[in-house]
Ligand code: SF4
């Protein structure tokens with residue numbers, strides 16, 4: 001489809017200039033580049049200017065990959081992807097979508113179904129914001145369990161865009177590692193340590209010396225809670241569980257890598 | 263360790279309740295005992311995975327299920343009671359997933375076998391129970407009323423259920439099994455609070471999310487959600503917000519000073535655990551209910567109201 005800007009006389013009648021695509025319903029779902037808006041627009045040789053001067057270029061997925069579908073289905077968190085019929089209930093109930101309009105579980109699942117990595121990549125900056133509230137899973141008529149599909153999304157991101165993840169998802173990843181090391185390594189969480197390590201990782205050590213942070217820490221030291229973690233220790237015999245879990249995770253990784261041809 | 267007696271229940275404390283959230287732990291034990299059930303901690307418990315391990319397949323399920331094995335082996339109890347909604351979610355999720363999927367059960371049992379701690383295989387025949395649902399169904403509202411010696415007359419409470427106590431019903435079986443709470447409009451906490459003599463307020467955010475999972479890595483989201491909930495409860499006239507999850511406490515209580523700094527005084531309201539209010543109404547002192555542990559200082563309003 002050929003789209004040209006038709007340069008008739010420029011009326012310039014002092015009418016207020018609208019934002020690009022402003023009057024499109026669900027504008028946030030359409031990328032800037034996909035909106036053509038000209039004062040005088042000619043499409044395929046036909047002058048369509050006037051009321052019809054906005055044109056949304058349809059998204060054509062030519063490079064999708066259905067094997068992707070199988071790959072995600074194999075993960076425990078993404079195993080129900082084949083059930084999704086794209087009704088949009090998950091996005092309509094999502095806690096995070098009203099805060100960040102580009103966070104769209106239905107759309108993420110669609111892109112994953114198609115294996116459209118090119119599109120998915122554009123959302124690395126918001127994809128990690130899911131709060132795991134399971135509203136979507138509660139309301140999904142097909143029991144896709146989109147909340148866990150968002151975990152599958154994180155797996156995809158880590159596997160295919162590891163470079164971008166390192167920069168854009170840096171903190172999320174680092175905090176996850178702290179959690180994982182504690183959970184597997186010690187069998188229990190030391191919440192105080194978790195907090196301080198995370199603050200350090202994000203370069204916010206100064207904040208911990210601030211009045212608010214110090215107040216809470218002082219309270220907990222005073223009443224003994226801050227030290228209660230010390231007497232908790234590890235579960236007895238944890239080392240055998242730890243080893244078994246690590247072996248399992250190692251096997252999981254080897255299978256994943258061989259499938260991805262790494 | 264001895265097998266449980268009839269008026270005892272196996273209890274999973276989880277990491278938060280034995281440390282930062284001891285007020286919730288201790289008050290849960292106090293009120294359960296008063297209502298006729300002693301909570302007996304399982305020995306040697308391990309972390310439930312706190313939602314951070316979900317993408318790790320069978321490893322995420324092994325974590326809670328190891329505790330189910332301990333309850334069965336050491337205390338002779340198929341079921342396990344817990345007060346943290348995140349733990350409850352991890353347990354219910356794991357039990358239901360291995361029940362539904364033989365491959366996942368096999369994978370979990372392979373980890374069990376390799377760890378070699380238990381002789382038998384894991385069989386998904388027990389249940390995880392949230393303390394609110396447990397007390398409601400095992401003892402009931404009448405038992406609460408019977409134990410009230412100091413009614414909370416004049417105290418307006420905003421009950422906050424959060425997410426994982428009632429969602430998703432594919433794991434919790436809310437709406438699906440008889441005797442379970444409702445997923446969209448849970449009522450058990452309302453009924454308990456009213457039985458204590460308190461007044462519950464309607465504020466619209468009862469099952470909203472606090473963004474607790476993102477508290478460390480995404481404050482922006484969590485603080486915004488918390489501020490919405492607190493200010494709505496405040497506007498509805500609540501004196502306190504009552505919780506049933508330590509993760510919600512991390513977001514709404516511990517972080518409240520920071521939330522107030524960002525969003526102003528509209529986001530300032532004392533936070534308590536449901537079981538602390540129950541303990542108070544059952545005649546325990548404010549000290550025994552450990553109200554002073556809360557960062558948002560509920561003692562001020564409780565004193566003002568003459569409790
Ligand atoms: S609610 Fe379920 S079926 Fe509908 S779009 Fe979302 S995941 Fe798909």
Ligand code: SF4
Nearest residue numbers: 094130131133134136
């Ligand atoms: S679990 Fe995540 S995707 Fe689902 S409603 Fe909550 S924030 Fe949205």
